Amino acid sequence: MVCSLEGKLLVGNLERSARKAAAWLVEKRPVRDIRDWGISFSLWPVHFTTACCGAEFAASAAPKYDAERLGFLPFIGIRQCNLLFIEGTLSKKMAEAAIWVYEQMPEPKFVVGMGACAIDGGIFWNSYNIVRPMDILPVHVFIPGCPPRPEAVAQAIIMLQRKIRRGELVRYETR
Amino acid sequence: MISSGERELELLIGPQHPASGHMRLVAKVDGDVVVELRPNIGYVHRSVEKLAEVKKYLQIIPLVERPSLADTTANNLAYVMALEKLLGIEPPERAKYLRTLLAEINRIHSHLYGLGIHGVMIGSSTAYMWCFGDREPFLELAQELTGARLTYSYIIPGGVRRDLPAGLGERAERVLRYMENRMRDYFNLYFNNPVVRARLEGVGVLSRHDAINLGITGPNLRASGVAYDVRRAEPYAAYPELEFDIVTEEAGDSFARVMVRVREIVESMRIIRQVIRKIPEGPILHESYEKLIPPKLRESMKQRGMVKFPSVFANLRVPPGEAISRVEGGRGEVVFHIVSDGKLSPYRMRMVTPSFRNVILFEHLTRGVRVADIPAIYGSLDYFPPEADR
Amino acid sequence: MRLDDLRKEIEEKLNGLGAEVSSKDPNLIEVRVGRDKLVEAASKLREMGLDHVKAVTGIDYPKERFEVVYITSSYSDSLSHFLVNLRVSLPYDDPRIPSLVRVWPSVLYQEQEEKDLLGIEFEGNPRMEERLLLPDSYDGIPPLRKEFKVRVEGIDA
Numbered sequence: 208m209v210c211s212l213e214g215k216l217l218v219g220n221l222e223r224s225a226r227k228a229a230a231w232l233v234e235k236r237p238v239r240d241i242r243d244w245g246i247s248f249s250l251w252p253v254h255f256t257t258a259c260c261g262a263e264f265a266a267s268a269a270p271k272y273d274a275e276r277l278g279f280l281p282f283i284g285i286r287q288c289n290l291l292f293i294e295g296t297l298s299k300k301m302a303e304a305a306i307w308v309y310e311q312m313p314e315p316k317f318v319v320g321m322g323a324c325a326i327d328g329g330i331f332w333n334s335y336n337i338v339r340p341m342d343i344l345p346v347h348v349f350i351p352g353c354p355p356r357p358e359a360v361a362q363a364i365i366m367l368q369r370k371i372r373r374g375e376l377v378r379y380e381t382r
Numbered sequence: 383m384i385s386s387g388e389r390e391l392e393l394l395i396g397p398q399h400p401a402s403g404h405m406r407l408v409a410k411v412d413g414d415v416v417v418e419l420r421p422n423i424g425y426v427h428r429s430v431e432k433l434a435e436v437k438k439y440l441q442i443i444p445l446v447e448r449p450s451l452a453d454t455t456a457n458n459l460a461y462v463m464a465l466e467k468l469l470g471i472e473p474p475e476r477a478k479y480l481r482t483l484l485a486e487i488n489r490i491h492s493h494l495y496g497l498g499i500h501g502v503m504i505g506s507s508t509a510y511m512w513c514f515g516d517r518e519p520f521l522e523l524a525q526e527l528t529g530a531r532l533t534y535s536y537i538i539p540g541g542v543r544r545d546l547p548a549g550l551g552e553r554a555e556r557v558l559r560y561m562e563n564r565m566r567d568y569f570n571l572y573f574n575n576p577v578v579r580a581r582l583e584g585v586g587v588l589s590r591h592d593a594i595n596l597g598i599t600g601p602n603l604r605a606s607g608v609a610y611d612v613r614r615a616e617p618y619a620a621y622p623e624l625e626f627d628i629v630t631e632e633a634g635d636s637f638a639r640v641m642v643r644v645r646e647i648v649e650s651m652r653i654i655r656q657v658i659r660k661i662p663e664g665p666i667l668h669e670s671y672e673k674l675i676p677p678k679l680r681e682s683m684k685q686r687g688m689v690k691f692p693s694v695f696a697n698l699r700v701p702p703g704e705a706i707s708r709v710e711g712g713r714g715e716v717v718f719h720i721v722s723d724g725k726l727s728p729y730r731m732r733m734v735t736p737s738f739r740n741v742i743l744f745e746h747l748t749r750g751v752r753v754a755d756i757p758a759i760y761g762s763l764d765y766f767p768p769e770a771d772r
Numbered sequence: 773m774r775l776d777d778l779r780k781e782i783e784e785k786l787n788g789l790g791a792e793v794s795s796k797d798p799n800l801i802e803v804r805v806g807r808d809k810l811v812e813a814a815s816k817l818r819e820m821g822l823d824h825v826k827a828v829t830g831i832d833y834p835k836e837r838f839e840v841v842y843i844t845s846s847y848s849d850s851l852s853h854f855l856v857n858l859r860v861s862l863p864y865d866d867p868r869i870p871s872l873v874r875v876w877p878s879v880l881y882q883e884q885e886e887k888d889l890l891g892i893e894f895e896g897n898p899r900m901e902e903r904l905l906l907p908d909s910y911d912g913i914p915p916l917r918k919e920f921k922v923r924v925e926g927i928d929a
Contacts, residue, residue, distance in 0.1 A: 254398065255398045257404060265514065266514060266518075269515055298426055298907075300907045301397065301425045335429055356531060596824075596877055597826070708826070717826045721829075721831055730832070738885075742880060
């Protein structure tokens with residue numbers, strides 16, 4: 208393909224080259240650091256309550272603990288969110304929905320497993336109707352507790368932010 | 383999907399939606415009008431009843447608390463009361479008052495939770511922020527009494543786990559006075575707000591006859607004018623000695639259901655004041671269990687005002703038989719039916735929670751309403767899916 | 773009203789249905805009827821003012837019988853203190869029972885749950901074909917039956 212740009216002649220696929228250049232640039236310092244810093248302070252969890260830890264999750268977004276000061280805003284639309292909180296037990300019926308929700312979220316996306324049940328079933332470890340989240344989703348941070356206190360939720364957010372800023376989690380694939 | 387010639391559209395709401403919803407509502411809509419709505423529950427079914435059959439009696443206390451995390455005391459108390467009926471013991475007076483105290487603190491913060499979530503559903507974030515913010519002082523009180531924010535496991539067979547901490551009375555009084563002042567703000571901003579009234583009044587009307595017929599329970603029942611409260615019908619804990627009114631409303635609509643909760647908060651505050659004034663001195667654990675504790679440990683526990691789960695409880699054996707207990711929790715009546723065969727775990731434990739009994743309202747109240755009214759009705763039921771699914 | 777009075781009233785009302793009525797302090801009355809007389813007995817109790825069902829418990833005694841207990845009570849001031857258990861035994865290999873949803877609409881979901889988790893068929897309940905709590909794809913023995921084992925804690929758990 209030959210494109211004409213302000214009178215100059217360019218040879219090759221311009222779109223592909225631009226994509227390649229952007230992908231190269233966004234993985235280079237300092238652009239990468241700025242990008243990760245930006246992502247780490249705009250973590251929007253999707254409103255997806257899987258079990259009873261949702262009560263403490265709601266409390267952590269409420270005035271006393273105010274997770275919004277960490278750039279953490281529970282939001283309705285899946286397509287605008289980049290964080291999935293597994294709030295407690297994941298039943299078999301809910302696991303299906305969790306995968307749908309996860310797949311609809313845009314990249315880069317993160318998963319936090321909240322509560323003992325999200326780690327290894329917790330008090331319901333031998334129940335016939337639960338799924339361990341790490342079997343079906345890539346979980347980045349676990350929060351122990353039954354239920355975890357809102358402080359622990361804030362701690363998890365900070366841990367996730369650090370992980371993102373260290374550049375461990377965000378990878379753009381060149382397509 | 384609309385196929386040619388059909389007017390009805392099937393609308394799936396959930397399980398991912400802005401409300402506190404771990405359930406799916408399957409609505410058939412004709413334009414903006416709901417023709418039929420079916421709740422599809424089971425998204426948080428964790429088989430509490432089955433797991434209870436393989437756990438020891440004391441291990442079940444935390445298990446029954448988990449399904450209704452915002453209202454744990456009711457389940458805890460109902461379960462322990464059923465056990466006590468089988469064991470044939472009666473807790474000491476002071477323990478009864480402490481149980482009442484925690485139950486009422488729990489009722490207040492459970493109602494505030496419900497009101498807050500309702501606020502989110504009808505698009506009033508202020509209500510959510512206020513209710514959840516004002517819930518915290520009560521959680522702090524409960525935390526001081528029991529050591530946990532939500533999952534107290536405070537009530538054990540024959541008594542309670544901790545004594546009243548010194549100075550809790552004054553701090554409770556401060557919290558109550560704060561809440562009373564806030565109540566005025568709530569009315570000004572929220573309950574007397576014309577927008578809120580327009581969204582809630584006359585929406586989802588449940589008649590008295592239907593409420594009784596469908597076996598509805600809790601504030602949803604009392605909002606339809608039925609003065610039924612387990613605290614009166616079959617008094618337990620310290621309620622026979624306390625003065626309180628059963629709050630009822632006549633209208634039966636969403637606003638009435640919200641109002642019942644608000645007025646119950648005021649009643650609960652009245653009960654807390656009485657408990658703190660009238661609480662008798664004495665032991666907090668039944669003497670037959672107290673004497674099983676080694677004397678040295680017993681002394682130190684008396685001094686610290688705490689009961690550790692003594693090892694004697696680990697192999698608690700309950701005589702064969704059946705017991706049914708009921709307790710008025712924040713959302714309504716909790717019923718436990720325990721069948722014991724004299725072993726270390728119950729043979730069968732049936733746990734019927736208020737949310738499960740109120741599920742039927744989703745299909746009953748939403749027939750013929752507008753789609754935008756679904757959240758206004760859903761929220762006013764104070765429905766908590768994990769509690770219904772168990 | 774006293775417990776004994778209520779018991780006598782129920783005994784009179786259910787006369788001829790072969791019901792065994794017993795009472796237990798402080799407020800519990802047990803009524804045991806046969807499967808074929810269940811609907812009739814339930815209607816009689818409903819006429820007395822027992823207007824709702826608090827719980828439907830199914831109990832599994834393996835190889836022996838199933839028991840279904842309807843815990844009923846009333847919202848009226850005079851009766852709300854009492855609980856009346858309506859109890860039916862079913863043969864183990866034929867767990868069918870007429871549904872009481874016409875008598876007490878409040879049992880709709882409770883019966884569906886017992887069918888879902890315990891496999892007792894309530895004939896006449898419109899929700900018998902649907903799953904309630906278990907996933908739609910669940911296929912196996914109903915989990916609340918005793919033959920369904922869950923893992924337990926132990927050295928080799």
